[in-house]
Amino acid sequence: MKRESVPQDHARAFMGHSKILYAEDASGHLDRAPSDGWEAEEIVLDQAIAEYARQAAAALAAARAGSGSTLAFHMFDQRMDMLLLAQSTGYPRWRVRRHLRVGVFARLSPTIRARYAEALGKTPAELDRVPESA
Amino acid sequence: MTAATDVEITFDHQQSAHCESGAIAALLRHAGLSISEPMAFGISGALTYAYLPFVKFGGLPLFAYRMPPGRLIRGLTRRLGISMCMETFKQPEAGMRALDAHLAAGRIVGIQTSAYWLTYFPPDMRFHFNAHNLVVYGKRGDQYLIGDPVIDIRVECAADDLRKARFTRGVMAPHGRLYYPQTVPAEPDWARAIRSAIRYNAGMMLHTPLPLVGVRGIRTVARKIRHLDPTKARYNKLLLGHIVRMQEEIGTGGAGFRFLYAGFLQEAAEVLGQPVLREIAEELTGAGDIWREFALHAARMCKGRMPMDFGHLADQLQACAARERQVFARLRAATK
Numbered sequence: 001m002k003r004e005s006v007p008q009d010h011a012r013a014f015m016g017h018s019k020i021l022y023a024e025d026a027s028g029h030l031d032r033a034p035s036d037g038w039e040a041e042e043i044v045l046d047q048a049i050a051e052y053a054r055q056a057a058a059a060l061a062a063a064r065a066g067s068g069s070t071l072a073f074h075m076f077d078q079r080m081d082m083l084l085l086a087q088s089t090g091y092p093r094w095r096v097r098r099h100l101r102v103g104v105f106a107r108l109s110p111t112i113r114a115r116y117a118e119a120l121g122k123t124p125a126e127l128d129r130v131p132e133s134a
Numbered sequence: 135m136t137a138a139t140d141v142e143i144t145f146d147h148q149q150s151a152h153c154e155s156g157a158i159a160a161l162l163r164h165a166g167l168s169i170s171e172p173m174a175f176g177i178s179g180a181l182t183y184a185y186l187p188f189v190k191f192g193g194l195p196l197f198a199y200r201m202p203p204g205r206l207i208r209g210l211t212r213r214l215g216i217s218m219c220m221e222t223f224k225q226p227e228a229g230m231r232a233l234d235a236h237l238a239a240g241r242i243v244g245i246q247t248s249a250y251w252l253t254y255f256p257p258d259m260r261f262h263f264n265a266h267n268l269v270v271y272g273k274r275g276d277q278y279l280i281g282d283p284v285i286d287i288r289v290e291c292a293a294d295d296l297r298k299a300r301f302t303r304g305v306m307a308p309h310g311r312l313y314y315p316q317t318v319p320a321e322p323d324w325a326r327a328i329r330s331a332i333r334y335n336a337g338m339m340l341h342t343p344l345p346l347v348g349v350r351g352i353r354t355v356a357r358k359i360r361h362l363d364p365t366k367a368r369y370n371k372l373l374l375g376h377i378v379r380m381q382e383e384i385g386t387g388g389a390g391f392r393f394l395y396a397g398f399l400q401e402a403a404e405v406l407g408q409p410v411l412r413e414i415a416e417e418l419t420g421a422g423d424i425w426r427e428f429a430l431h432a433a434r435m436c437k438g439r440m441p442m443d444f445g446h447l448a449d450q451l452q453a454c455a456a457r458e459r460q461v462f463a464r465l466r467a468a469t470k
Contacts, residue, residue, distance in 0.1 A: 001388060001423055013258035017286055019385070020151040022172065022393035024419065030172070030397035032151070034286070040426075040433035041383050044375040047436060049258060051192075051372065079250065081192055084262055087304035121251065121298065 003033050011037025013045055052079045063130050069105035070130050071116060078120050088119040141237045142272035147281035147288050151387030151394055154206045155180075156283025157244045157267040162216070164242055165318045176398025177327050178209035179334040181391055183458075185351045185358075194373055197355070197380040199390030203246070203265030203306055207313070209334075213327040217316045222309040226301045229310030230293065233270060233278075236312070242271045246308035247299035254282070254289040263384075264306040266299075284385045328402045329469045335395075336466040339458060349459045356451035362444050370442070374432045382429050389422030389429075396422065399465075414464050421457035424450055 003023045018034040025031055056076035062068025075085050086096040091112075098104050099112070108116075110124065117124040145164060150156025150171045159174040175181070180201040189196040200206065211218050223229035236243050249255065249266040272279035277290040291299075300310045339348040346354060355377075362370050380390075387394035396415040403411035428450040434440040435447070 001393065001419070001426060013256055015256040015258075017256065019284060020149050021388040022151060022397050023388070028416070030393060030400055030415070030419065032149070032171075034149075038382070040378055040430040043433040043437045044378040045258065045383060047371065047375040048192075048261075048379060079261060083190060084192075084304065088262075088302065090303055119303070 003031075006033045006035050007038035008035060009037040009039050009042060011042045011045075013037075013042065052076055055081075060130055063102075066102065069100055069102045070128055071105050072100045073130050074120050074122060074127060075100070080120070085116075085119060089115050091115070139238065140272075140274050141240075142274070142279060143237070143240055143242050145242055145269065145271035145281055147269075147271075149286045150283045152200075152385045152391070153267040153283045154203060154265075155394070157269050158207050158210060160269050160281060160283065161242065161244050161313075161315055162318065165315045166320075167214075167216075167318050167322075170397075170401065172394050172397030173401050174210055175206070175391065175394050176402065177213050177331045178206040179213070179331040179338075180206040180209055181335050181395045182338055182347065183349070183351045183390070184347045185355050186346065191376070194376045197377050199381060199386060199392075203267075209331070211315070213330055214322040215319050216322075218313050219316045220311065220313045222311050223301075224309075226297050226310065229300055229312070230297055232310075233312060234273065236314070237270065237273055241314055242269055243312050243314045244269050245300060245313075246311040247296070248302040248308065249299075251295055251299035251302065252282075252291060253295045254280070254285070254291055262302075262304070264302055264304060264308055324405050328405060332402070332465050332469045336462040336469075339462040340466070349455050349462070352451055352455040352458065356448040356455065359444050359451065360448035364442075364444075367442075370444075371436045374447070375436050378429045378433050378436075381425065389425040392418055392422035392425055408468060410464075410468050414461055414468065417457065417464070418461045421454055421461060424454050424457065428454065 001023045003025050006021055006023045014037050018036040020032050021035050022030045023033040056073060059068055059073040059076050063070045063073050075081070080088065082093060082096055082100065086093045089096065099108060113124045113127060117127055148160065150159065152175065155171050155175040155178070159169050159171045162169050182198065182201055184198040186196040186198065207218065221232060223232065233243065244267055247266050247268060249263045250260045268283065269281040270278050271281055276293050278293065278296050280289050280291055282289055300308055302308065342348045342350060345351065382388070396418040399411045399415035399418065403409055403415070428447060431440060431450070432447055435442045
C-alpha cells in the first residue's frame with residue numbers, strides 16, 4: 001500500500017483519533033502512516049455493534065415483558081454473550097444459562113449476584129434495573 | 135493506602151500499529167535500546183496465520199494473524215538476550231500497590247489489561263479483549279498517566295477503572311500482569327536474532343502438520359468461504375465481518391500484520407546486508423494489498439454494496455496463500 005492510498009474515511013467510531021498503518025513512502029520504504037478510518041473497518045465494526053445492540057434490545061423487550069431476566073439485558077448491553085459471561089464470572093456455562101432465566105435470577109443469592117455485578121461493572125442493585133422505555 | 139504522591143517519568147510516547155509490539159518497543163527504547171516497532175515484531179517471530187474453529191468469540195471461530203498474546207514479548211526478548219521481569223498478582227490491591235511502587239522508584243512498566251474497561255477508549259472501540267498492552271509512566275492524584283501504544287495522544291485512566299481492566303477474569307485473564315526489562319544488552323547480536331526469527335516464521339508458515347496454520351490455514355479458510363451455505367445469509371455476514379475485523383481492526387498495521395512484517399524485512403535487509411530481503415518485502419507488501427482488497431470486498435458484500443460472491447473472496451485468499459508460500463520459501467532460502 002502506498003502512503004497516498006492510506007484510507008482517510010473519517011470513521012465516526014474513532015472520534016477524531018487515528019490509527020497507525022504501515023505504508024510505502026515515495027522511496028518504497030514502509031513507515032508509519034496515520035489513518036482516520038476505512039470503509040471496510042467501519043462496515044464490520046458497525047455490524048458487530050449492531051449485533052450486540054440487536055441482542056440487547058431483544059433481551060430488554062423480554063425483560064419488560066417478564067419473560068426474560070434483566071441479567072440477560074445487562075450481559076448483551078456490556079457486549080458479552082453467555083460464554084463470555086461464564087468466563088468472566090468463573091461459573092460453568094450451564095449455571096450461567098440457568099441463572100439467565102427470569103425465575104432463577106430472581107432467587108439468586110447475594111454472593112452470586114455480586115459476582116455477576118462485578119463481571120458486568122455494575123452494582124448488584126443495578127442488575128435489577130433496565131432503562132425506562134424511551 | 136500509601137500517600138498519594140504525584141510521579142511523572144519522562145517518556146517518549148510514540149503511536150504504534152499494534153499494542154504488544156508497541157509497548158515492548160517503547161520499554162526497550164526507554165531502556166536505551168534503539169528498536170523500531172517492525173523490528174520488534176519481526177524478531178519476535180509472532181507473524182502467523184491460524185484458523186482455530188474450536189476457539190469461539192461471540193460464537194464465531196478464531197482467525198489469528200499473529201501468535202497468542204505474550205508470545206511476542208517472549209520471542210523478542212529471548213532472541214535478543216533481554217531478561218524481563220514479569221509479575222502477576224492474586225490480589226488487585228497488591229497489583230495496584232506494586233504498580234505505584236515501580237512508579238515511585240522511577241520505573242515505567244508495561245501492563246496487560248482488558249480493552250473494555252479502559253474508559254479513555256472511544257465507546258465504539260471497547261470490546262472484551264483481555265490482552266491489551268500499555269505503558270504506565272506516572273500518576274497524578276487518582277489518575278494514571280498512560281502511553282497507550284495504539285492511541286495517538288497520551289491518556290489518563292482513573293485508578294478504579296485501571297484496577298478493573300487489570301483484573302478481569304476469563305480467557306487470557308491478565309492477573310494484573312506487569313513487566314519491564316531487567317537487563318538489556320548494549321549491543322545484541324541483531325543478525326543472529328533476525329535470521330533465527332525469519333527461519334522460525336518460514337517454518338511456521340510453510341510446514342505445519344495441521345491444515346489450520348500457515349499457508350495451509352489460509353487455503354482451508356478459502357475453501358470454507360467458497361462452500362458457505364448461501365441460505366444462511368445472516369451467519370455468513372457475521373462470519374465475514376468477523377474475519378475482516380480480526381485482520382484489520384485489531385491493531386495490525388494493515389493486512390493482518392503483513393505490512394508490519396514487510397517493514398521488518400526492509401530493516402533486516404540493511405542489517406544483514408542482503409538486498410534480496412528488500413525484494414521479498416515488496417512481494418509481501420503485494421500480498422498485503424490482496425489481503426486489503428479481500429477485506430474491502432468482503433465488507434462491501436456484507437453491507438450489500440457488492441453482490442455476495444464467495445468464489446471471488448476464496449480466489450483472493452488463494453492468491454494470498456500462493457504469494458505467501460513464495461515469500462516464505464524465498465525467506466527460507468535467504469536465511470540458510
